[in-house]
Amino acid sequence: MTGPERFQVLVLIHFFVTLTGTKHLVRGDLSYSFPEETKLGFIIGNVAKELGVDLSTLSSRKARVDVEGSRKRYCDVNLNTGDLITSERIDRESLCGKKPSCVVKIDLVLENPLELHRVSLHVHDVNDNPPKFKKNSIEMEIRESADKGSRFSIEEAHDADMGQNDVQRYVLEKNDHFILSADSKRVQLQLENNLDREKQREINLLLTALDGGSPQKSGTVVIHVTVLDANDNAPVFTQAVYKATVPENSPPETLVITVSATDADEGVNGDVIYDFGHVSEENLDIFSLDPKTGKIKVTGVIDFEETTSFDISVEAKDGLGLTSYAKVLIDVIDMNDNAPAIYLKSMSSNTPENLPSGTEVGIINVHDRDSENNGQVRCSIQENVPFKLVPSIKNYYSLVTTGQLDRELVSDYNITYCH
Template sequence: MNSGDLILSERIDREILCGKKSACVLKAGLVLENPLELHRLSLHIQDVNDNSPHFNEKLIEMEISESAEKGYSFSIEEAHDADIGSNGVQRYILQANDNFILAADGSKVELTLENKLDREKQKEINLLLTALDGGSPQKSGTVVIHVTVLDANDNAPVFPQAVYKATVPENAPLKTIVVSVSATDADEGVNGDVTYQFGHMTEDVANLFSIDSRTGEITVMGTIDYEERHSFEIRVKAKDGLGLNSHAEVLIDVIDVNDNAPEIYLKSLAYVSENNKPGSTLCSISARDPDWRQNGTVIYSLIVTTRPCDESSEQLECALCVHLFLHFIYLAIK
């Protein structure tokens, strides 16, 4: 390459590379020879609106008692968009109907009962909810909300806290209990029978954790790698026997374990001549340890050894052959 142009070898997908991070930067090293120079490049990847909003389910089933009072709100799983910023989900539209209005604030989406239900007049109601992003051209996603009108289940499950926090070490054994969530329902019988499930989550996260629908225990089901992801945010849904539900957030921080050895990257070959001046650069060597902080600290040391010339040496007049052995000692300080 003589032009100095940086050419992509394959398509860059920002969502796969950086997920929801606000800044997406690719870092690379560039070695120039004659003279030897090492440069670092930072490529900032810009987001484009190439993803549509989508809901975790194509059909949302809700069961609401006809005794529900005007102004009562029902939580709806929000839509998700892999894009960020204005290209992400910006607003929602609820199809016109006689009973419900929409209340959306950030990631919180609720149906609010504007007029009381009457099971004797209408046993089922279908609502169309549309999520819109702010990109150009604008993209959208829809979900049908199917409401079954029931008799008297007037208490939703309640979590004692809105956010649960937990930690788990990377490479934790399968079935390790991370945290337990619990919600209570003031109703009796089937109306107060609470079960648990995860809200929307990507496939890779779904393969790492599971939740017991009866106990609310969240356990490890896959290999957790700190170098791939430092934390997880999971929404948990508690639902009673007739459909009323509430949500809580579970924040899981991954603890780094010193499970990676440093790797050496030889940037250029070493050339030594008898006329080399003091301070001359012989070669460029780099090492990287993917572990975090102290576990990823790399210390370099240079060991110089000498040995006498042997008879096979071309320079018979030299009294001593100097051999440089570059040894890199890596200390993961704990």
């Protein structure tokens, strides 16, 4: 393990040497696919059938599910049927966000003989979230002398789902003045007919965002346009996309990045105010945006193990309501802030003294929540015991004998693991 800090974790395992037998570890990989938000007790698959395990032995072999490095279990084994069933809500958006693939790794453990099977749960997205705008209404102020064809940016709707279940298109309710811009990747109003403040000072437009799911979901926002006499230019950001990095556990007031937009107008028409566009409640507690300077700072706890990146929309608005938007992409830098943990996955409590050298008597798992070099671990045991650790699957180790056991000389061993 590398990093600015080194951790040492000790685990004591105590077992007795007896005259009972033991068997070897058998390993295999399983993979299942199923949709998110299934009801509790949903049958993912039958592990007993796929592994060829006798149903009558599941209980005696203590068949169980273990999720490495997580307090959640997600699923359990029905010892009567051998089915792998959901035991709590599985929400793809909470687990994987917008990642194209969402895979949850769990371990299936059986004893007597010891078996460890790696199970991959591929969670598919369902259309369980509607598109949402940040606010129920958007205030805009547009000069009456605006040219036909002028475009005005509108903040996009956000949908927590992905792919076809994400926002696919927008529909603007028919009106006398505006249409949606058809040749822009952004959501923009395009002025189709001239405005006349003397005839109509205020215009209400209804914009609907639609996803591509089945059944289709939608979200709406009312755009309230006030017709003014002057304001020729909207603010323009210096970049369409800002990129920054921030170390996890950065203290409050840490400066992440400064966004900047300029407005060619003078006076109140050129004064720019910054605000977040769409941002989740969790991110609002993590970052702040100074409305005058555009400085984005840390205000909450950033944990790489929880979130590796942030995608934030920022808005620049001038004194009379014209707006522009930019994206801020923030990558979190992993720090070596987690101590590795050792888990005793299985252990033969009674071990015969006549076991041949090289016999496996237990399984341990070592896990560090940090990533890359910070998450690499090494495991060893103290000297002068007739046992050694043999690396196995991923971060699993087998405890095997290295010499002859003699109960008359030593009837039990305390083995200390460290890494």
